[in-house]
Every structure is written in C-alpha cells, then in structure tokens.
Amino acid sequence: MLIAEILISGLILTGLYSLLSLGFALITGVARVFNLAHGSLYMLCAYFIFYLKFMGLGPSIVISLILTVISGLIIFQFFIGPMKKKNFGAAIVTLSLALGIQELVKIFCGPQYKALPYVVNGYITILGVRVVYQKLLTLIVSLIIIVLLELFINRTRIGKSIRAVAQNMDVAKLVGINTRNTFMISIGISALLAGIAAVLFAPLNSVSPMSWTIVFSIFPVMVLGGLGSLKGALVGSVIIAFTEKIIEFTIGGGYLAQTVTFAVMLIIILVRPSGIFGKKIER
Numbered sequence: 001m002l003i004a005e006i007l008i009s010g011l012i013l014t015g016l017y018s019l020l021s022l023g024f025a026l027i028t029g030v031a032r033v034f035n036l037a038h039g040s041l042y043m044l045c046a047y048f049i050f051y052l053k054f055m056g057l058g059p060s061i062v063i064s065l066i067l068t069v070i071s072g073l074i075i076f077q078f079f080i081g082p083m084k085k086k087n088f089g090a091a092i093v094t095l096s097l098a099l100g101i102q103e104l105v106k107i108f109c110g111p112q113y114k115a116l117p118y119v120v121n122g123y124i125t126i127l128g129v130r131v132v133y134q135k136l137l138t139l140i141v142s143l144i145i146i147v148l149l150e151l152f153i154n155r156t157r158i159g160k161s162i163r164a165v166a167q168n169m170d171v172a173k174l175v176g177i178n179t180r181n182t183f184m185i186s187i188g189i190s191a192l193l194a195g196i197a198a199v200l201f202a203p204l205n206s207v208s209p210m211s212w213t214i215v216f217s218i219f220p221v222m223v224l225g226g227l228g229s230l231k232g233a234l235v236g237s238v239i240i241a242f243t244e245k246i247i248e249f250t251i252g253g254g255y256l257a258q259t260v261t262f263a264v265m266l267i268i269i270l271v272r273p274s275g276i277f278g279k280k281i282e283r
Contacts, residue, residue: 015142023193039215072191226275
C-alpha cells in the first residue's frame with residue numbers, strides 16, 4: 001500500500017513539475033532569462049477559470065488558456081524582451097512583476113483562497129489506493145503533452161528553429177531564423193503549459209494571490225536537470241517529485257520534503273552548477 005501511494009503520488013507530482021519546469025526551461029533556454037513571473041501565469045489562468053466558470057467549464061478553460069497565452073506574450077513584449085541576455089536584471093524585473101500581479105489580484109479578487117471545479121468527478125481504486133479521476137486526468141494529460149512537446153521540438157521546422165536559437169542565437173540569425181518570432185512562439189508555449197498545469201492541478205488544491213510562488217517549487221528541478229534543458233527538466237521532475245513523496249510518506253511533513261530537496265539543490269550548485277544536462281547560459 002505504501003509503495004503504491006508513493007508511486008501514484010510521485011507520478012502525479014511529476015506531471016505538475018514537468019509542465020511547469022518544461023515551460024520555464026523553454027523560455028530560459030531560448031531567451032536566456034529567468035522568468036520568475038512564470039508562476040503568475042499559472043495563478044492567472046486559475047483565476048480566469050474561476051471567474052469565467054459561469055460560461056460552462058469547457059468554454060471557461062479554453063478562454064482562460066487563450067487569455068493566459070496573451071498574458072505571457074504581453075509579459076514578454078514589455079518585460080522579458082527588453083531584458084534578453086541580462087539574466088540578473090530580468091530576474092529582478094520579473095520577480096517585481098510577479099509581486100505586482102499578486103497585489104493586483106489581492107485588491108480585485110480578495111486574499112481568500114478560491115476553489116476550482118474538477119474537470120472530471122469521481123474516483124477509482126488503483127493498487128488499493130483511491131485516486132480521484134482529476135488526478136488520473138492530470139497524469140494522462142501531462143504524459144500526452146510531454147510526448148507532443150518532444151515531437152514538436154525535434155520533428156517540426158518551428159521546433160528545430162527553437163532548438164537552434166537555444167543553442168546559438170547568432171548562428172541562428174545568420175542562417176535566416178527569425179529569432180523574435182521564435183521568442184514569441186516559445187513564450188506562448190511556455191504560457192500555455194503553465195495554464196494547462198493550472199487547469200489540471202489548481203482544482204486539487206485551491207488558488208490564492210500567493211499561488212504564483214509555485215514557481216519556486218521547480219527550482220530544485222531546474223538546477224538538478226540543468227537550466228534551459230528540456231530533457232533535464234523532465235528528468236529533474238521525476239527525481240525531485242519522487243524524492244519529495246518518499247520523504248513525505250516515510251518520514252512525514254511536506255515542509256521537510258521541500259527542505260531536503262532545496263538542500264539537494266544547494267549541493268548540486270556547489271558540485272555541478274550546470275546540472276545533469278545543462279550548459280552555461282550565454283551572457
């Protein structure tokens with residue numbers, strides 16, 4: 001029973017970390033910036049769904065995802081774009097933006113936690129563990145998106161352009177790749193992934209103006225896998241998610257699990273700053 005709980009919970013948490021860290025890694029690898037406002041897109045999508053749910057759950061999700069992508073593009077246009085190649089400055093700007101969005105949400109929506117409706121209701125018993133359909137949906141959709149993103153990046157012309165810009169922006173320009181369009185597509189995909197994460201995972205918890213801080217949960221994932229590495233984001237998500245769940249179910253305490261993973265992150269920074277698959281980000 002304990003092993004089954006760890007396995008199922010670990011897989012579900014891997015799905016969340018994968019969606020968020022893949023989006024974060026994509027914009028980090030392409031634009032060379034630390035977008036700390038990435039978590040704000042997760043939060044905004046959840047709030048969009050909450051306030052648009054009177055339209056019906058399906059339409060509210062679709063419109064919320066569109067609004068989230070638009071929000072991501074606006075953030076890129078006015079905050080990330082001007083700060084490309086200025087990692088520290090971009091981190092400060094996007095952190096300030098995230099805090100500003102937090103306060104605006106608090107003013108207009110209130111500080112209270114808000115519950116989102118499940119996309120699907122009911123539950124199923126797997127290996128003796130009761131799993132609500134919403135969690136099962138999150139796992140299935142996360143796996144599908146990971147596969148689709150892998151195919152998109154490696155098999156399509158746009159995906160290859162994204163890889164080229166991530167590897168060497170100057171060479172990409174020389175061979176005729178429109179780097180600005182590549183940036184826009186990358187931030188759009190990144191925002192969409194954050195929005196999908198909100199659709200799947202926000203109903204399992206709740207949403208508040210502080211929900212944007214979920215971005216800090218993926219820092220150990222990014223450091224372990226390597227900043228800007230999509231493969232590293234996926235591998236790091238698996239390792240960190242299962243590490244947290246093993247600690248949570250055997251020793252107890254979510255805060256203890258996060259403390260251990262952040263301790264691991266600090267060790268990795270000292271021993272291998274570039275992570276498992278990462279490389280030094282161009283300046």
